[in-house]
Amino acid sequence: MSNFSTALVTGANKGIGRHIAQQLAAAGLQVYVGSRNLANGSAAAAEIGSGARAIQLDVTDQASIDAAAAAVPSLDVLVNNAGIIVDGAAPPDATLDAFRRTYETNLFAVLAVTNAFLPALRRSPNPRIVNISSGTGSLTWSAEGRQFQTGGGGAAYRSSKTALNALTLFYAQALPDFRVNALAPGLRRTDLNPRAAAADGDPAEAAEAAVRLALLPADGPTGGFHHYDGTLAPW
Template sequence: MNERTALVTGANKGIGKHIARLLAAEGYTVYVGSRDAGRGQQAVEEISAGARLLILDVSDPDGIEKAAAQVDQLDVLVNNAGVALSLDPPAATDVEEFRRTYEINVFGTVAVTNAFLPALRRSPHPRIVNVSSGTASLTWSTNPNPQFSPGSGTAAAYRSSKAALNALTVFYAQTLVADGFKVNALAPGARATDLTPRAAAVGGDPVEAAQGALHLALLSDDGPTGGFFSWDGTLVPW
């Protein structure tokens, strides 16, 4: 095992797998969080050196606790697992979709973060990166921005869940700052992943987003906390 350790949730594919690969290249032992053992093991084999499979379904409280019991010390937690079930506006989205989306994107992040806090507290330089979305920015949602048409109101469940995640990022940062934590949110940009059909069709290289996450994971002790950053390092308005 390397001295430095990291956990990336939803790391069996997409941006998460690239984040895990980049952290492993930096010399970290990386726990590849995956709810599917087969896909997780395949990702581990592709990442190769430094990667370890950790069965982790962020919607399963018992499974989260079992996973946390396997990790004694953790330096970096990347909350990457997330879903976007539709691009519907709120009036066309049933409550169940909101529940399912928040279960993964919000409640799952809280459950994983809290379960792994004891391991993170054993690190001299604990870092938490929450993978959010530029479409969660209320400023960009009400003004012209580079990602989508203002006033569209689409993907209501997904975007509101990521806005909630942004708020939690601030609250974790504020309450953990005295313990040396750096907690930040990442806007990865539209990427060619299977998050949505549109993303798969027109998204950019997911490696760019992973590099943005890596930057936040490797922040020095004088780096920022409680911020919302784009993949290129620029600040995103709340």
């Protein structure tokens, strides 16, 4: 893993993000553990070990983003992991506020964080960006009724991840020297929502898939929507 030395993971104090940070550190990288609450990030970094360093990063606060970017002179890997579910309503019942709050974290924050860290990433000979998406963002799977539920439930979250997939593709096209990919991590046991809290899926398995994308070789894929099992997920 000598081609990569530094990484930053947003929302890394818990859940899939924490496992990603831990696995990147185990691979020999210096990992910035991004956390809205610095104390929580520091606790996670201490548990991960010497390869981890907490950094205060509220992905919905531009001042926080700018301060974090100023503290990171160079970066090989950016993992946009932070995400939220506000409610599970279908469009007739989903509120505009729920959509705005969801998109603020799941889409607009990815744009803000990525742009802020682009100067640091451009100093790397091997820049990588991994956006943690969701299989529920696949329009193909949604139309088939395969993911989450039918009838438009969870529309704010699901559509925010669909938009994130599009943003991933656009970044890959605009940054041909980068490897930029999105990951569908599968339903994992996290505190994202009650359904996830009751899930059997191991978040460490999803993290392994994210780390594979983070440490891609120079001829690795870019602009893809990847399922955690290594296959491509349908748009």
